Amino acid sequence: MTPIKNTEKVGFSYNQLADPKFAFYDHSLVEAVKLSDVPTHRFFWLLSLCHTVMPEERRKPHYFFSCMSGNLVYQVQSPDEGALITAARNFGFVFQARTLETITVVEMGETKIYKLLAILDFNNVSFLFLFLVVRSPEGDLTLYCKGADTILYELLHSSCDSLKEETTEHLNEFAGEGLRTLVVAYKNLDEDYFQDWIRRHHEASTALEGWEDKLSELYEDIGKGLMLLGATATEDKLQDRVPQSIETLAKAHIKIWVLTGDKQETAVNIGYSCNLLNEDMEDVFIIEGSTSDDVLNELRNARKKMKPESFLDSDEINIQFEKSSKKQKFYLMSKQMGSAHIGVGISGQEGMQAILSSDDFFAQFHYLQHLLLVHGRWSYIRMCKFLKYFFYKNFAFTLVHFWYGFFSGFSAQIVYDEWFIMIPK
Structure with missing residues (x-):
């Protein structure tokens, strides 16, 4: 948050585990935390519980981003999670320990142990960033979820409409400033329903065929009727x-x-x-369709506009807009513009997926400029000279043997010694 001029910084004296370097200026939010406002506390409960962070005392391992505050070190796979978990910590909801079955949180000085019953990390089927079910020390079953607004909004309870409109305005404001946004929500679960859901979840996860679709249906089923808590925004520098x-x-x-x-x-x-x-760019097109057919038509028109002479309607006849054909549509459009042959990943704070999917990687994006425009140019020149030389050398070498074949009766006898072909010049 940008500090307001002549506004005093908020004090976190009530939280002994807060980071002394943390600067915050919204006094109303801190007062809501001190007054035990239930929605505010539930928001920070979610941030302290709904994540995949591991707390450690030792130094950070390689390839992991460390978010350190005080004597507790959080090992996180992305800076976004580190920012959210640290924010919850500074407001008095300190994630302290995790096991396969429990999550320990210090809430306003009181240590509580939640039992972890189910967890779903981000996947390509549900497109939810994180989804988990915990049992509180009081015995309450609660589902916590955070993810993209386009997905979670479809699962919200109708009573959240007014808060949804207000949150959407905030999301648009955050997005306009270039911030990365997430929506957070929760749902209280019935014991009998959850036990039946766990049984169906086990059957789906052990199915031999179609287990991804079955799990997706289950997560959509348990997620219906979510109660909106709010949204988060983090800066991606x-x-x-x-x-x-x-x-x-x-x-x-x-x-x-x-x-x-x-x-x-x-x-x-x-x-x-x-x-x-x-600002000087012309013909910038933005895909804004809300239905599959609209998006399909916009992609088709964009591809036709790029290279109308090479566009064939026959390419589109048998393409159905499903998961596989989405990739095919994008592939066809990118093919018009040219496809990459070598993948280079950037090993930044969120670069592990890029590294694992690339042919090579380096630490800074601007290294790519030197790689392409300097070393790439040199490599191109070397390759041109080598191919030119190799072609003429082999042509001369082969022509001599061809003529010599008339004198040797095409017996495969060679004119030169075998090692001659290995000599560069």
């Missing part, structure tokens, strides 16, 4: 010299694609901040 590097690569007529799961406003804002988009 670019690495140094990223805008300058992208601008230079664009001047070299190198095609650049950016795939993101952020809101459209966030993606556009980041696109301008990193010089991927600029």
Whole structure:
């Protein structure tokens, strides 16, 4: 949060485990925490419980981002989780320990142990970032969930409509500033229903066929009727010299694609901040369809506009807009623009997936500029000279043996010694 001029910083003297470097200026939120406001406390309960963070006292291992506050070190797989768990800690909801079956949280100085009953990390079927069911020390069953607003909004209870409208306004404001947003929600569960759901979950997870679709249906079923708590927004800073590097690569007529799961406003804002988009661009198209048919038509029109001379309606006849064909539609459109042959990952704080999927990787994005425009150019020149030399050498070598065949009766006898072909010159 940007500090307001002449506003005093909030004191966290009530929380002995707060980070002394943490600066916050919204006194109303802190007062709500002190007054034990139930929605506010439940919001921070969710942040302290709904995550995959591991607390440790030792130093961070390689390839993991460490979020350290006081003497407790959080090992997280992304800075977003680190920011949210640290925020909950500073407000008095300290995630302290985790086992396979329990989560320990210090809530306003009181230690509580929650029993972990079910957990679903982010996957390509549900598109929920995280979903878990815990039993509180008082015995209450609660489902906590955080994820994209486009998915969670479809699961909300009708009583959340007014809060949903207000939250949407905040999300649009956050996205316009280039912040990464998440929606958080919860649901109280009935004991009998949950036991039946656990049984069906076990059957689906052990099924030999179609287990992904069955699990997706189960998570959608238990998620119906969620109660909206609010939203979070975190800043995703670019690495140094990223805008300058992208601008230079664009001047070299190198095609650049950016795939993101952020809101459209966030993606556009980041696109301008990193010089991927600029005011001089013409014919910028944005896919805004709300149905499968609308998106399909917009992609078809965009592809036709890129290269109308190579567009064939016959390519689209048998394509149905399903999960597999979405990838096929995007592949067809990207093929018009040119496909990549070598994948280079960036080992940033969220770069593990890119590293695992790439052919090579390095630490900073701006290294790519030197790799392509300097070493890439040198490699291209070396390869051209080598191929040119290799072609003429083999042509001369083969032509001599061809003529010699008339004198040797085509007996495969060679003119030169075998080692001659290995000599560069």
